[in-house]
Amino acid sequence: xxxxxxxxxxxxxxxxxRGRIPADTLPNRLMLARKLAGVSIREAADACGLGRGAWTNxxxxxxxxxxxxxxxxxxxxxxxxxxxxxxxxxxxxxxGRETRxxxxxxxxxxxx
Numbered sequence: 001x002x003x004x005x006x007x008x009x010x011x012x013x014x015x016x017x018r019g020r021i022p023a024d025t026l027p028n029r030l031m032l033a034r035k036l037a038g039v040s041i042r043e044a045a046d047a048c049g050l051g052r053g054a055w056t057n058x059x060x061x062x063x064x065x066x067x068x069x070x071x072x073x074x075x076x077x078x079x080x081x082x083x084x085x086x087x088x089x090x091x092x093x094x095x096g097r098e099t100r101x102x103x104x105x106x107x108x109x110x111x112x
Contacts, residue, residue, distance in 0.1 A: 024088040027059045033080040034059075048077045 022028050034044045045055040050070070064070040067086070075082035083089070 025061075026063065026085075026088075027061050029085055029088060030055070030059050030074070033074065033078045033085060036080070037078045039078075044074075044078065048073050050074075 034041065037044065039047065041055050041059065042052045045052045048055075050073070054064070058064055071086045072082055074080070075085045
């Protein structure tokens, strides 16, 4: 047992191992949406009728000029919840939800 002000060794180990947690930003949500769909920036931009350069800029931190229209198209084409894409929030649980755009779906034989 530790006295007040002292830390348990295991708590310190956990804190040191924790690592970084990604920010809940539009660039990170765009990247995650694209990865869930299993597509490259070029493929995502083409599917949404958008320019590859613009998409790259958005993933690098720029904000689309017509934010509501652009995020609506992206959400529809990549099968992503539009409110989550626009505003962020909690992610699905560990099992998540199946996404239409995945090119290779995990099976019971998949080794992670």
